[in-house]
Amino acid sequence: MTSTVRRAGAFAAVGTLAVLAAAVPAAAVAAFVAVAAAAATITDGAAFELFARPGDRRDERLKGLVGFAVAAAxxxxxxxxxxxxxxxxxxxxxxxxxxxxxxxxxxxxxxGEVAEAVGFVVGGLLAGVAAVQATALVTDAALLPFAEVAVLATTGALVGALLRSVLLGRDDPAVILSVGLLLWLIAALNVGTTTTDVLVALGVTAALGYTSYALETASVEGMLAGVVLAFLAIVLGGYPWFAVMIAFFGIGGLSTKFRYDEKLDRGVAEDNEGARGSANVLGNAAVALVAVLGYAAASAGLFGADPALFLFAFTGSLATALADTLSSEIGGVFDRPRLITTLERVEPGTDGGVTWQGEIAGAAGAALVAALSWLLFAEVGVPGALVIVAAGVTGMTVDSLLGATIEGNSVGNQSVNFLATLSGGIAGTLFALAVGLAGLP
Structure with a gap:
């Protein structure tokens, strides 16, 4: 057994202290506080060697164990x-x-990274299901419905694997607290999905995640981010929400491969052979995820808001994301772009540079999201489809304006993508309000 596996086993043993909360919650607080206090005093010896990470050895402090215990406490x-x-x-x-x-x-x-990520998800999911059901037996003397437990455990395992991968497994407090707070929200939503829906969501998102990685349209982190978003779209929104989201991922991912070698020669190709990472995925779809959560919360009555507002925020943000992706990936192969702010000629790949071919491709991307939304959502209709197209074009234009004005050393491309999709989501809600497709509380 390697030192990393032994260390992980030791941390798992400490984590098992959480089951004390099933009987006496205050006992778990005391137990983890005691572990943190003890770990802070250990600087050598067998316990230090068992729990120490490379950084801990350098600093002669069990910072990892202290952070883990404090987050759990x-x-x-x-x-x-x-x-x-x-x-x-x-x-x-x-x-x-x-x-x-x-x-x-x-x-x-x-x-390999894939094996490690899959191992975390499978192991975490099974452990999470067992822990939640054991707690339910102790506190309520009854097992919880499988669908409810599966949604919690799957969400926690996927988000934990994603954050662990992004943070390189070195920031336990951030991962534990983030997963715990997200699952708190999911539990409060009282998701009414069925066992069939959960199993389908698991199977479909796993297959699509693997496909995106195998086709090299996403890195491991990008694959995990896409799977998280797709799974939550199904269980919180439904299959129509998933279909719109997956249309963006599929078409956007394949567009990066469009004449890739030519774009590489021109210096406008995506890095990593077009495989999108977690930052790229979340930069383009974080607003959509928040909109799904908002829709579920509003539908559950957690706050007074019209759920339709979040539907148009969702579709407007994804229309922006696909419009921007297609305008960049297709427009990038054409010469003589112009800077959007001054219309002067600039070199291909210049931030804020646009071509008429790229603008048409972007508008077509927004129209595709709008058409799909019109087919799938009864609330949309023709007026809603026009709203989504307008929101997508608005967000795409904002992206170009931000690229021409603030993108650079201090503001990265992913931040610009996030701001653009946020503007598209806001535009979608405002336009929907203006034409009476959604109302204020």
Whole structure:
């Protein structure tokens, strides 16, 4: 057994302390506080060698174990003194601890980022299901419906794997707290999905994630980000939301391969052979994810808002994302672009440079999202489709304006993508309000 696997096993054993909360939540708080306090005093010896990460050895402090225990103690405090469901706390900590162990084992036995990510997701999902159901048996003397537990555990495992991959597995507190707070929200939504929907969501998103990685349209982080977004779209919104989102991922991803060698020679191709990373995926789809969560929360009555507002924020942001992607990927192969702010000729690849061919391709992308939304959502109709096209073109234009004015050393491309999709989402809601397709509370 390697030192990394032994260390992961030791962390998993500490994480098991979370099950104390099923009987006495305050006991879990005390246990993790005690672990943090003890770890802060250990600088050498067998315990240090067991728990120490490379950075811990350099600093002669078990910072990793302290951070892990403090994050678990904070969540335990929310469960003890706040409204965080105990099952969410226990599931989060156990899921992360054992997912990490499974990921390390997979990395050791198979090797590679994909094996490690899959190991974390599978191990974390199984551990999360077991922890949540065990907690339910202790606290309520009954098992929870499979669909409810599966949504919580799958979401936690996928988000945990994504954050762990992005942060290189070195920031336990950020991952644990992020997963715990997200699952708190998911639990509050009381998602009414069925077991069939969950199983279909798992199968479809896993297959699409693997396909995107195999076709080299996404990196491991990009694959995980896309799977998270697609899974939540299905279980929180439904298949129409998933279909619109996957249209963006599929068409946008394939467009990066369009005349890729030519774009590479011109210096306008996506890095990593066109495989999009998590930053790119989230930069283009984070607004859509928030819109899905907002729609589910509004539909559940957690706050007073018209769910249709979030539908048009969702479609407007994705219309922007696809419009911007197609305008860049297709327009990039044409000569003589003009800077959008001055219309002067610029070199291909210049931030804020546009071509008429790219603008037409972008408008077609927005129209495609609008047409698909018109077919899938009864609330959209022809006026709604026009709203979505207008929102997409607006967001695409904002992207070009931001590229010409602020993009550079201080503001990166992914930040510009996020701001553009945010503007498209806002435009979609405002235009929907203006034509009476949605209302204010």
């Amino acid at each position: 904070l969540l335990a405090g929310f469960a003890t003194f706040g409204e965080l469901p105990v099952r969410v706390f226990v599931g989060t900590v156990v899921l992360y601890a054992y997912g990490n162990l499974a990921g390390e084992i997979a990395q050791r036995r198979v090797g």
